Amino acid sequence: MLLALLLYTGATTADGSHGAGAAAPAPMEFVPPAPGSYELQRIMHAADGRVLDTDGKPHALSRYTGGKVTLLSFIYSSCADPGGCPYAYMVFHQLQSRLERNPRLAGQVRLVSLSFDPVRDTPEALALYAGDSARAGRPVEWAFLTTTSVKDLLPILDGFGQDLFLDVDPASGKHLGTYSHVLKVFLIDRSRTVREVYTTAFLMPDMVYNDIVTLLLEAGP
Numbered sequence: 001m002l003l004a005l006l007l008y009t010g011a012t013t014a015d016g017s018h019g020a021g022a023a024a025p026a027p028m029e030f031v032p033p034a035p036g037s038y039e040l041q042r043i044m045h046a047a048d049g050r051v052l053d054t055d056g057k058p059h060a061l062s063r064y065t066g067g068k069v070t071l072l073s074f075i076y077s078s079c080a081d082p083g084g085c086p087y088a089y090m091v092f093h094q095l096q097s098r099l100e101r102n103p104r105l106a107g108q109v110r111l112v113s114l115s116f117d118p119v120r121d122t123p124e125a126l127a128l129y130a131g132d133s134a135r136a137g138r139p140v141e142w143a144f145l146t147t148t149s150v151k152d153l154l155p156i157l158d159g160f161g162q163d164l165f166l167d168v169d170p171a172s173g174k175h176l177g178t179y180s181h182v183l184k185v186f187l188i189d190r191s192r193t194v195r196e197v198y199t200t201a202f203l204m205p206d207m208v209y210n211d212i213v214t215l216l217l218e219a220g221p
Helices: 085-101 125-134 152-160 207-217
Strands: 005-008 050-052 058-060 070-073 107-116 142-145 164-168 175-180 186-187 193-198
Touching: 050 152, 058 175, 070 207, 085 107, 085 125, 085 207, 125 142, 186 207, 193 207
Parallel strands: 005 164, 070 107, 107 142
Antiparallel strands: 050 058, 070 186, 164 175, 186 193
């Protein structure tokens, strides 16, 4: 399967991808259904690959997508688009705090942020980006991951169907150091099956929280 890692010469795209200058999504007036009152479909098996944690230790990505209900997003730490990576970070932060207020959910949910940018997002850089969110021993784990190279990253992006566009200067053809992408966040069950894919318009903390609890109720104690 061929991954579309493409050159892009604009700041925003008509298909909803994120580039410099895009606005943060407007709040939606929507009350999600109660947890456990609906079923999430099985979409695909979560892709695997080789990743590095913030200590620089190598792992299989499957180490972070099985055994717990997992919410995974692709990000890069230098992203300045308010409707892209910073928005996903904010939603994850809200969810981590809310999930940790429910002792029954301790140890059952994991958050994962995986970098698009292995050159600049080294393990050391991601450790600074993560801050206290990735502190060991938190009831809800939040892992910040990168890869050793683009070569290791591409099969993971391909497996999840996550396209990535390199922003380039149209005059010189040089990479500007930024990326454009359709923000996708993947909800993965304990058996490593993707059960929901959220784009910006549907990445609402209340909805995602109810979906997480729905999967936990489905799996049982």
